[in-house]
Amino acid sequence: MQEKYLPQDIERAAQAKWAHTEAFRAHEDPAKPKYYCLSMFPYPSGKLHMGHVRNYTIGDVLARYHAMRGFNVLQPMGWDAFGLPAENAAIANGVPPAAWTYANIDHMRAQLKALGFAIDWSRELATCKPDYYRWEQWLFTRLFEKGVIYKKMATVNWDPVDQTVLANEQVIDGRGWRSGALVEKRDIPMYFFRITQYADELLAGLDTLPGWPERVKTMQANWIGKSTGVRLAFPYELDGREDRLWVFTTRADTLMGVTFVAVAAEHPLATRAAENNPALAAFIAECKQGSVAEADMATMEKKGMDTGLKVAHPLTGEEVPVWVGNYVLMSYGEGAVMAVPAHDERDFGFARKYGLPIRQVIAVEGETFSTDAWAEWYGDKQRGVCVNSGKYDGLGHEAAVNTIAADLEALGLGETKTQFRLRDWGISRQRYWGCPIPIVHCDHCGDVPVPADQLPVVLPEDVVPDGSGNPLNKRADFVNCACPKCGQPARRETDTMDTFVESSWYYARYACPDANQMLDARANDWLPVDQYIGGIEHAILHLLYARFFHKLMRDEGLVTSDEPFANLLTQGMVIAETFYREDASGKKTWFSPADVETRDGVPVLKSDGAPVIHGGTEKMSKSKNNGVDPQALIDQYGADTARLFTMFAAPPEQSLEWSDAGVEGANRFLRRLWKMTWDHLQGGPVAAYAGGALGDATKALRRQLHQTLQKVADDIERRKQFNTAIAANMELMNALAKLEGDDPMTRAVRQETLEGVVAMLAPIVPHICEALQAELKPGCAIAWPAVDESALVQDEIELVLQVNGKLRGALRVPAAADRAAIEAQALASEVVRKHTEGKPPKKVVVVPGRLVNIVV
RNA sequence: GCCCAGGUGGCGGAAUCGGUAGACGCAGCGGAUUCAAAAUCCGCCGCCGCAAGGUGUGGGGGUUCGAGUCCCCCCCUGGGCACCA
Numbered sequence: 001m002q003e004k005y006l007p008q009d010i011e012r013a014a015q016a017k018w019a020h021t022e023a024f025r026a027h028e029d030p031a032k033p034k035y036y037c038l039s040m041f042p043y044p045s046g047k048l049h050m051g052h053v054r055n056y057t058i059g060d061v062l063a064r065y066h067a068m069r070g071f072n073v074l075q076p077m078g079w080d081a082f083g084l085p086a087e088n089a090a091i092a093n094g095v096p097p098a099a100w101t102y103a104n105i106d107h108m109r110a111q112l113k114a115l116g117f118a119i120d121w122s123r124e125l126a127t128c129k130p131d132y133y134r135w136e137q138w139l140f141t142r143l144f145e146k147g148v149i150y151k152k153m154a155t156v157n158w159d160p161v162d163q164t165v166l167a168n169e170q171v172i173d174g175r176g177w178r179s180g181a182l183v184e185k186r187d188i189p190m191y192f193f194r195i196t197q198y199a200d201e202l203l204a205g206l207d208t209l210p211g212w213p214e215r216v217k218t219m220q221a222n223w224i225g226k227s228t229g230v231r232l233a234f235p236y237e238l239d240g241r242e243d244r245l246w247v248f249t250t251r252a253d254t255l256m257g258v259t260f261v262a263v264a265a266e267h268p269l270a271t272r273a274a275e276n277n278p279a280l281a282a283f284i285a286e287c288k289q290g291s292v293a294e295a296d297m298a299t300m301e302k303k304g305m306d307t308g309l310k311v312a313h314p315l316t317g318e319e320v321p322v323w324v325g326n327y328v329l330m331s332y333g334e335g336a337v338m339a340v341p342a343h344d345e346r347d348f349g350f351a352r353k354y355g356l357p358i359r360q361v362i363a364v365e366g367e368t369f370s371t372d373a374w375a376e377w378y379g380d381k382q383r384g385v386c387v388n389s390g391k392y393d394g395l396g397h398e399a400a401v402n403t404i405a406a407d408l409e410a411l412g413l414g415e416t417k418t419q420f421r422l423r424d425w426g427i428s429r430q431r432y433w434g435c436p437i438p439i440v441h442c443d444h445c446g447d448v449p450v451p452a453d454q455l456p457v458v459l460p461e462d463v464v465p466d467g468s469g470n471p472l473n474k475r476a477d478f479v480n481c482a483c484p485k486c487g488q489p490a491r492r493e494t495d496t497m498d499t500f501v502e503s504s505w506y507y508a509r510y511a512c513p514d515a516n517q518m519l520d521a522r523a524n525d526w527l528p529v530d531q532y533i534g535g536i537e538h539a540i541l542h543l544l545y546a547r548f549f550h551k552l553m554r555d556e557g558l559v560t561s562d563e564p565f566a567n568l569l570t571q572g573m574v575i576a577e578t579f580y581r582e583d584a585s586g587k588k589t590w591f592s593p594a595d596v597e598t599r600d601g602v603p604v605l606k607s608d609g610a611p612v613i614h615g616g617t618e619k620m621s622k623s624k625n626n627g628v629d630p631q632a633l634i635d636q637y638g639a640d641t642a643r644l645f646t647m648f649a650a651p652p653e654q655s656l657e658w659s660d661a662g663v664e665g666a667n668r669f670l671r672r673l674w675k676m677t678w679d680h681l682q683g684g685p686v687a688a689y690a691g692g693a694l695g696d697a698t699k700a701l702r703r704q705l706h707q708t709l710q711k712v713a714d715d716i717e718r719r720k721q722f723n724t725a726i727a728a729n730m731e732l733m734n735a736l737a738k739l740e741g742d743d744p745m746t747r748a749v750r751q752e753t754l755e756g757v758v759a760m761l762a763p764i765v766p767h768i769c770e771a772l773q774a775e776l777k778p779g780c781a782i783a784w785p786a787v788d789e790s791a792l793v794q795d796e797i798e799l800v801l802q803v804n805g806k807l808r809g810a811l812r813v814p815a816a817a818d819r820a821a822i823e824a825q826a827l828a829s830e831v832v833r834k835h836t837e838g839k840p841p842k843k844v845v846v847v848p849g850r851l852v853n854i855v856v
Numbered sequence: 857g858c859c860c861a862g863g864u865g866g867c868g869g870a871a872u873c874g875g876u877a878g879a880c881g882c883a884g885c886g887g888a889u890u891c892a893a894a895a896u897c898c899g900c901c902g903c904c905g906c907a908a909g910g911u912g913u914g915g916g917g918g919u920u921c922g923a924g925u926c927c928c929c930c931c932c933u934g935g936g937c938a939c940c941a
Binding site: 040042043045080083084085097148156165166167168169170171191215216218219222223225276293294296297298299300327331346422423425426428429430433498499500503535536537538539540541542544555571573575616617618619621622623648649650651653654655656657659661662663664665666669671672675714715718719723724726727728729730731734737799800801802804805807810842843844845847850851853854855 | 857858859860861862868869870871872875876879880881882883895896897915920921922933934935936937938939940941
């Protein structure tokens with residue numbers, strides 16, 4: 001054994017050994033319980049960032065721990081390889097996205113291997129490879145034929161200068177990120193997954209997932225947003241024809257307070273009204289500026305304009321004006337809303353701004369209504385009762401909704417309806433680097449899905465996008481084809497799929513990566529995933545889409561389970577400070593924190609010494625350029641230090657603010673572990689303690705060892721909190737360092753303790769543990785030690801002594817002492833007499849094993 | 857704007873079911889070792905106070921023998937908002 005801890009040498013040796021023995025190759029084995037441990041696969045952006053290190057170390061700790069505890073473990077890895085950054089790199093460097101992506105994959109694979117993760121690399125997949133995406137195309141055609149996928153118009157961000165569709169991320173303050181042009185909304189045809197058909201099941205399914213964090217389930221439930229309300233109609237007559245304007249509301253009880261209705265700018269009524277109204281047409285055009293992102297829509301100034309059209313109130317027949325509102329979303333509900341300014345805060349503000357009437361129809365006892373300012377109670381469903389509402393006066397929320405709904409139904413002007421906030425999933429992307437949508441457009445046959453025997457539709461990999469439009473449109477060899485149905489010349493669809501489609505089923509493909517079909521029987525051997533680990537930022541979209549896709553695959557007979565992920569661990573983000581400079585046009589340039597230093601309390605760029613602006617502490621991301629490269633850490637200290645530090649710095653679910661300090665401490669601990677083992681082994685080999693009389697010190701250390709074994713198992717398995725598991729081992733090592741003596745019994749206990757620490761830390765720092773095990777117990781694989789219950793027994797325990805709830809001292813009592821004996825001993829103690837000043841106790845609280853509180 | 861989290865020493869964090877606030881680590885301070893330094897080892901380390909003691913978990917209120925933990929209100933920070941992944 002080397003006296004010095006040399007991480008590079010031992011890590012290389014351990015990794016070579018694992019590779020040689022195929023230690024992590026997973027095989028189906030019905031004799032053992034399976035444990036499918038999956039970390040969200042990375043986007044191959046170039047190099048690993050700290051978020052990856054954190055994510056995959058968490059997964060690796062759980063995978064290795066479960067393997068030690070007798071599970072048949074599968075831990076695969078792959079690449080979420082399609083996406084926008086590859087096109088951006090192509091624009092910047094002139095490299096085809098495919099070449100850029102494959103080079104990144106090679107680099108990042110080597111980095112992952114250097115971190116020593118227990119991954120079955122034989123199952124590696126990349127979503128940009130035809131043998132992966134062909135099955136996605138195959139399923140698409142099946143679902144298209146079933147009607148689960150359909151085509152409709154949808155609104156996108158359009159850059160009029162670059163003549164291209166922009167992602168929401170590419171719209172900055174309403175302008176295109178490259179051109180700086182004002183972004184417009186544009187309607188184009190897109191393919192949609194009918195996810196709303198599964199809304200109820202996706203909602204109900206959350207209750208079958210006890211292994212998911214409550215907060216994620218709450219977010220998903222709110223996202224699906226099931227609400228019951230009333231769909232009702234405002235009749236009107238236009239151009240001599242009778243028609244109805246439909247709206248949906250959860251507050252039908254306020255129907256008598258409607259003073260206007262608001263429609264979206266794209267609503268047919270708005271379009272019709274604008275025909276002879278240039279001012280309105282101009283306003284509608286204005287509404288079409290800006291991004292389609294909901295956050296932008298919700299935070300922009302609420303504006304509106306009267307269309308001049310009137311509709312009739314469904315119950316009173318009273319005339320109600322129709323306005324266009326820039327805050328009304330065409331894609332949600334009916335594209336129109338009824339406005340009750342008195343009882344909806346947004347309508348209230350809008351009515352005051354435009355001088356529209358505010359009519360109170362709900363009252364709360366003891367409160368006075370005023371049109372001057374909004375008060376919380378105006379919108380209170382619980383306490384409010386109807387007023388100024390004719391026959392509905394005096395009814396509470398529920399009764400009023402039911403009565404009004406019944407009356408509307410009798411008139412044929414409304415019905416009770418369940419509404420979801422969830423919208424169908426539009427998957428068409430006007431981009432090159434994605435999975436081609438397997439549709440052929442034929443003048444005679446319409447949209448024809450590509451037959452299975454003609455799949456995959458292969459994406460050409462030699463393309464370099466230039467930032468304007470989809471380059472596939474310029475590839476005649478791709479676009480021109482024969483209609484699969486009639487054989488006549490036809491055009492291939494050039495839109496590609498949302499990359500969320502690839503990441504919605506990769507977890508299943510890992511079970512059978514070589515299958516010559518989408519999935520084979522092995523999928524059911526491994527699914528559902530026992531532990532899924534990934535960033536909290538995926539709490540809604542990715543996880544909802546994957547759950548949805550799993551149900552689609554189930555309904556295709558490909559899997560038997562209802563849910564893909566039995567247990568979910570949402571790791572917090574690795575965040576870091578951001579710094580930027582802004583040019584005259586308002587364009588921001590972001591600088592890496594590594595290139596920034598503080599001079600006289602001002603952040604400046606190291607290269608030019610001029611100040612930069614601090615942009616807050618945010619998720620490490622490419623766009624903010626605040627990622628920290630873990631490679632330097634690995635190069636300097638080794639993989640085990642990087643792993644130990646990321647696991648020790650914060651519990652997995654919390655966000656982790658990056659700082660370089662602390663890494664040194666993790667490395668110091670490993671050196672100390674190494675040195676203590678070396679020192680111990682200088683005395684020659686010794687067997688671990690296996691029985692016999694012990695002194696106080698050795699007995700206490702053994703108790704701590706076995707307590708720690710219990711705690712660490714609980715921390716890893718149940719609490720999934722690795723920082724405290726590591727801290728417990730540090731405490732144990734601190735105690736071991738204080739154990740003196742070289743007699744055989746003491747050395748046996750020291751051997752047992754070191755073996756225990758090596759086993760407990762093996763999932764976290766596997767390389768050093770592998771090397772230490774080879775010295776401590778040559779020829780024996782690391783095994784999780786059984787807890788010795790007899791070592792845990794204590795004769796005496798210490799209780800906390802309080803007087804009036806304040807800590808005043810401690811009390812040593814026999815472990816078996818009963819309540820009365822403890823109370824007597826407490827009352828007799830010196831501290832109690834001093835602090836009670838002789839007053840008789842009013843109450844004595846005894847919490848067994850914890851404390852005694854004397855109340856006077 | 858809406859939905860979901862979080863806020864504890866100089867810093868990262870611990871306190872698992874309402875029961876000793878600050879485990880463990882970083883930084884700092886003092887000492888040992890050394891020609892010297894690094895490394896290592898030992899000790900101290902919330903704040904006020906010489907001490908006794910008081911005080912302290914974003915702010916305000918409440919429940920309780922006892923609140924970081926439960927309830928109400930407020931402030932701040934982060935994540936998501938459907939085309940970043």
